[in-house]
Amino acid sequence: MSDSDGKKTLGIRGGPRSGQVKQSFSHGRTKNVVVETKRKRVVVPKPGAAKAGAGSPQSGDPSKRPAGISDAEMERRLKALAAAKANEADEARQRAEDEKRREEDRQRRREEAEAKEREQREIEEAARRKAEEEEREKREAEEARKRAAAAPKAAEPQQPPASPADAEAEASRGGAAAKAAPRKVERERADDRPRGNKARDDNRRSGKLTVNQALSGEGGRQRSMAAMKRKQERMRQKAMGGAQEREKIVRDVQVPETIVVSELANRMAERVADVVKELMKMGMMVTQNQSIDADTAELIIEEFGHRIVRVSDADVEQVIDSVEDKPEDLESRPPVITIMGHVDHGKTSLLDAIRNAKVVAGEAGGITQHIGAYQVKTDSGAVLSFLDTPGHAAFTSMRARGAQVTDIVVLVVAADDSVMPQTIEAINHAKAAGVPMIVAINKCDKPQADPMKVRTELLQHEVVVEAMSGEVQDVEVSAHTGQGLDELLEAIALQAEILELKANPKRAALGAVIEAQLDVGRGPVATVLVQNGTLRQGDIFVVGEQWGKVRALVNDQGDRVQEAGPSVPVEVLGLNGTPEAGDVLNVVETEAQAREIAEYRHQAAKDKRAAAGAATTLDQLMAKAKEDESVSELPVLVKADVQGSAEAIVQAMEKIGNEEVRVRVLHAGVGAITETDVGLAEASGAPIVGFNVRANAPARNAANQKGVEIRYYSVIYDLVDDIKAAASGLLSAEIRENFIGYAEIKEVFKVSGVGKVAGCLVTEGVARRSAGVRLLRDNVVIHEGTLKTLKRFKDEVKEVQSGQECGMAFENYDDIRPSDVIEIFEREEVERQLD
Known part of the structure; x- marks a missing residue:
C-alpha cells in the first residue's frame, strides 16, 4: 500500500473485489467510502497427498512432527495458525481505511479554512470599498454645497462677468453641477436601503442563496416574496398610469343607545383594532367586548368618515314585523278547534272518543292539568287541530290563551249538570275573542240527561242555538257511547268552510306557545301551534324573552318531522330557556337578531317589574312599610x-x-x-x-x-x-269577651297600705279575681284593668257569687266613687280560618 496517492489498497492474492459507497451526513456533507469484499478461500488438497503424506506435516507422520504431539493437538495448532493469519489481514485492512478517512478529514478542513479566508477577504474588501465610496460622496457633497453657496453671488447684477471667457467658465461649472445632481440623488436613494439589497433582491427573485451569504448573514431581515410581488404590481400599475387608490365607501351606521365595540366595527366594516385604537386615543381603555354609549359611537363613526343613524332599542323588533301576504300565496289550512267547558263535563273524554286514544288515564285524578294539542283526521279526509284546555277555575288564563289562538270553540255542557260557572267563563272567553261557537251537549246517554234544559239556560247568556231558532250549532253527543260524534265533526267542517281559513305556508313561521316545560333529557320544550308560514328544522326563532334554533320537531304522535305548516301543533326543541305559555314565536334570519331581540325583551320586562315594585314618593314608601308591618x-x-x-x-x-x-x-x-x-x-x-x-x-x-x-x-x-x-295559621286569633258579672259600689274605704277599697254588692253573675274589670260611671267606661284584691270579709277569695258583698281594689287606680258599676268579664281566643 502506498500512502502518497491513496489509491493502492492492501489486497490478498486471489483478487479482492472493491467498490465505493456514498455516505450522507447532516448539513449536506457526503463522503465516498471504499468497500472491499474478500472472496472465501477454499483449500483443496492435492491429489495423492494422502498417499505421499510422508513428507507433509499435515499427514500426521510421527517421524516428521515434534515428539509428544498427537494428531488432535497438531490439528488444533494448524487451526490457530490460520485464524491468526486471518486476523492479521483484517487489522491491516482496517488500518488502511482509517488512514484514508483521516486524510479526507484533513483535506476538508483545509478547504473550509480557505473558504473562510476568502469570505473574510471579501468582507474586508466590501468594507474598504464602502469607506472609499462614503469618503468620495462626502467630498462631492462638500463641493456641491460650495457651488450652491457661490451660485447666488454669481446671479447678482452688480457683479457682471468680467469677460465672455469668465461667463463661459461659469456656465460650464453650472452644467457640471446639473449633471452631478441626478447622480447624487441616485446615490442617496441607493444609500437609503441596506448595502447589498439589490443583489439580494435579484437572488431572491432567482431563488438562489449562496453559502457565503448564508454564513455571513449580511443585511439582516430580507424582503418576502409577497413584498416583491406587491412592489412589482405597484411598478406595473404606475407604468400603466392607472389603478389609483380606491375611494372610501361611506356607510350609514345604525346605533342604538348602547352598542358593543366589535358590533360597531362590524357595522362600519372597519377593523376592530382600529376602532379600539381610536377609543384609546380618546382616553377610553375598552376592549372589543365592552359597550359604549351612542354619543361616543357617533364620535368614532365621524372619525372614520361614516354617517350615524340613531335608533332606539325598540327598533330591534322591526325585523319581525308582520309581512303582508299576497292573495295568490294563500292556501287553505286546517281549523283550530278548542274544547271548552266546566270541569268534569267530559271535554277530554269527548276528544278521546274522537282521537280513539286514552288521554284521561294520563291525567291525575282524571282532571286535565295542561293544554294538549292534537291533530285528528276525519273519515272524510279533513284534518282538524284540537286544543284541550283544563276546565278548573285555576286555569282561567290558560283557557283565555286557548281562545286567542283558536278558530272554533266547541262548548261542552253536560246534559245532567247543565250550565255551570266555568261554562259561563268559557262563553265569555269565546265572545271576547270573537270566535264562532258550537255547543256539544254531552252525557246524553244518562237517564237524568235533559238537553232542552241546557238549551234554555244558554239563552240567559245570549247563546241561542239552532233548535231555539238561533245561529249557534248544537249537537247532542255522548263520549261514552260515541253518539253524535259524526254530526259534531260535520258541524265543525261546515263552520270551517264558512270561515274560509287560509294561510301562506311559504313565509317565515309565526306561531303561539300553547305550553312550555323543562324536560330532563331534552331541555326546554315548547308546544307551539304554527299559525302562519312553515316552521322547519334549523330555523332561528325568538319567542318571548327566549330565543333558539330548531333542533327537532315532534308531532302529537311522538314522531319527528322536518317541518310544520299552518295549524299544525308541534313540540319544538332547541330553546335556550323556558318561554311563557302564550308567547308568540317568530322566525328571524340570524342568531344575532334573535339574541338582540330576546335581550331587549328581557331587559324591558325586568324594568317593568322593577317599576311596578318600586315606590316613587315618600308617602308611598311609608304606606308600603306600614302595610308590610301589618300584613x-x-x-x-x-x-x-x-x-x-x-x-x-x-x-x-x-x-x-x-x-x-x-x-x-x-x-x-x-x-x-x-x-x-x-x-x-x-x-x-x-x-x-x-x-x-x-x-x-x-x-x-x-x-x-x-x-x-x-x-x-x-x-x-x-x-x-x-x-x-x-x-x-298565620291569622291572629280572635279575642272574644264573655261578661260574667256586675257589681255596684256601695261605699269607698281608705285602708292603709292598700289604698281605696270599694265595698261592693255583686248584683249579677259572679266576680272572679282572675277576670278583667271595667269601671263604669253613668254607663261610660272610666277605667279598664285588673283587680288587685278581692276580699270577702277579711279573707282573700277567688270568686264571689251574686247577692253577696265583697271588697275590691283596682291595680294602680284609686278614682272610685259610690254608685259606680264594676263590669267583670273574661277573654277567650278563637282560631280563625280563611274563607
Missing part, C-alpha cells in the same frame, strides 16, 4: 312540570289571603327541585311545593340537612287547600 306573609316556592301549571298555581296563591295574611310566591319555575331552590327556601324560611315534579338527590339531602319542607302534589285542589290551611 303577615307566607312565603312559598313553586316548581311545576309545565309553565301553564306554574302560572295557574301562582294565580291561585295570589287569591289566598285577606288584609292580614297573604301568600307570597318567592319563585315559580319549571323543572325538578334543585339544590338552588332549597338554598333560597332556607334563606326565606319558606316551604317548597312541587307539582308533578320531584327533588333530585342533592336537593333532598340539602333539604334534610337544612330542615326545608318539600311537599309534592299532583292535583291542584289539594295544593290550594293545604296552602290555605297553612296561611290560616
Whole structure:
C-alpha cells in the first residue's frame, strides 16, 4: 500500500473485489467510502497427498512432527495458525481505511479554512470599498454645497462677468453641477436601503442563496416574496398610469343607545383594532367586548368618515314585523278547534272518543292539568287541530290563551249538570275573542240527561242555538257511547268552510306557545301551534324573552318531522330557556337578531317589574312599610312540570289571603327541585311545593340537612287547600269577651297600705279575681284593668257569687266613687280560618 496517492489498497492474492459507497451526513456533507469484499478461500488438497503424506506435516507422520504431539493437538495448532493469519489481514485492512478517512478529514478542513479566508477577504474588501465610496460622496457633497453657496453671488447684477471667457467658465461649472445632481440623488436613494439589497433582491427573485451569504448573514431581515410581488404590481400599475387608490365607501351606521365595540366595527366594516385604537386615543381603555354609549359611537363613526343613524332599542323588533301576504300565496289550512267547558263535563273524554286514544288515564285524578294539542283526521279526509284546555277555575288564563289562538270553540255542557260557572267563563272567553261557537251537549246517554234544559239556560247568556231558532250549532253527543260524534265533526267542517281559513305556508313561521316545560333529557320544550308560514328544522326563532334554533320537531304522535305548516301543533326543541305559555314565536334570519331581540325583551320586562315594585314618593314608601308591618306573609316556592301549571298555581296563591295574611310566591319555575331552590327556601324560611315534579338527590339531602319542607302534589285542589290551611295559621286569633258579672259600689274605704277599697254588692253573675274589670260611671267606661284584691270579709277569695258583698281594689287606680258599676268579664281566643 502506498500512502502518497491513496489509491493502492492492501489486497490478498486471489483478487479482492472493491467498490465505493456514498455516505450522507447532516448539513449536506457526503463522503465516498471504499468497500472491499474478500472472496472465501477454499483449500483443496492435492491429489495423492494422502498417499505421499510422508513428507507433509499435515499427514500426521510421527517421524516428521515434534515428539509428544498427537494428531488432535497438531490439528488444533494448524487451526490457530490460520485464524491468526486471518486476523492479521483484517487489522491491516482496517488500518488502511482509517488512514484514508483521516486524510479526507484533513483535506476538508483545509478547504473550509480557505473558504473562510476568502469570505473574510471579501468582507474586508466590501468594507474598504464602502469607506472609499462614503469618503468620495462626502467630498462631492462638500463641493456641491460650495457651488450652491457661490451660485447666488454669481446671479447678482452688480457683479457682471468680467469677460465672455469668465461667463463661459461659469456656465460650464453650472452644467457640471446639473449633471452631478441626478447622480447624487441616485446615490442617496441607493444609500437609503441596506448595502447589498439589490443583489439580494435579484437572488431572491432567482431563488438562489449562496453559502457565503448564508454564513455571513449580511443585511439582516430580507424582503418576502409577497413584498416583491406587491412592489412589482405597484411598478406595473404606475407604468400603466392607472389603478389609483380606491375611494372610501361611506356607510350609514345604525346605533342604538348602547352598542358593543366589535358590533360597531362590524357595522362600519372597519377593523376592530382600529376602532379600539381610536377609543384609546380618546382616553377610553375598552376592549372589543365592552359597550359604549351612542354619543361616543357617533364620535368614532365621524372619525372614520361614516354617517350615524340613531335608533332606539325598540327598533330591534322591526325585523319581525308582520309581512303582508299576497292573495295568490294563500292556501287553505286546517281549523283550530278548542274544547271548552266546566270541569268534569267530559271535554277530554269527548276528544278521546274522537282521537280513539286514552288521554284521561294520563291525567291525575282524571282532571286535565295542561293544554294538549292534537291533530285528528276525519273519515272524510279533513284534518282538524284540537286544543284541550283544563276546565278548573285555576286555569282561567290558560283557557283565555286557548281562545286567542283558536278558530272554533266547541262548548261542552253536560246534559245532567247543565250550565255551570266555568261554562259561563268559557262563553265569555269565546265572545271576547270573537270566535264562532258550537255547543256539544254531552252525557246524553244518562237517564237524568235533559238537553232542552241546557238549551234554555244558554239563552240567559245570549247563546241561542239552532233548535231555539238561533245561529249557534248544537249537537247532542255522548263520549261514552260515541253518539253524535259524526254530526259534531260535520258541524265543525261546515263552520270551517264558512270561515274560509287560509294561510301562506311559504313565509317565515309565526306561531303561539300553547305550553312550555323543562324536560330532563331534552331541555326546554315548547308546544307551539304554527299559525302562519312553515316552521322547519334549523330555523332561528325568538319567542318571548327566549330565543333558539330548531333542533327537532315532534308531532302529537311522538314522531319527528322536518317541518310544520299552518295549524299544525308541534313540540319544538332547541330553546335556550323556558318561554311563557302564550308567547308568540317568530322566525328571524340570524342568531344575532334573535339574541338582540330576546335581550331587549328581557331587559324591558325586568324594568317593568322593577317599576311596578318600586315606590316613587315618600308617602308611598311609608304606606308600603306600614302595610308590610301589618300584613303577615307566607312565603312559598313553586316548581311545576309545565309553565301553564306554574302560572295557574301562582294565580291561585295570589287569591289566598285577606288584609292580614297573604301568600307570597318567592319563585315559580319549571323543572325538578334543585339544590338552588332549597338554598333560597332556607334563606326565606319558606316551604317548597312541587307539582308533578320531584327533588333530585342533592336537593333532598340539602333539604334534610337544612330542615326545608318539600311537599309534592299532583292535583291542584289539594295544593290550594293545604296552602290555605297553612296561611290560616298565620291569622291572629280572635279575642272574644264573655261578661260574667256586675257589681255596684256601695261605699269607698281608705285602708292603709292598700289604698281605696270599694265595698261592693255583686248584683249579677259572679266576680272572679282572675277576670278583667271595667269601671263604669253613668254607663261610660272610666277605667279598664285588673283587680288587685278581692276580699270577702277579711279573707282573700277567688270568686264571689251574686247577692253577696265583697271588697275590691283596682291595680294602680284609686278614682272610685259610690254608685259606680264594676263590669267583670273574661277573654277567650278563637282560631280563625280563611274563607
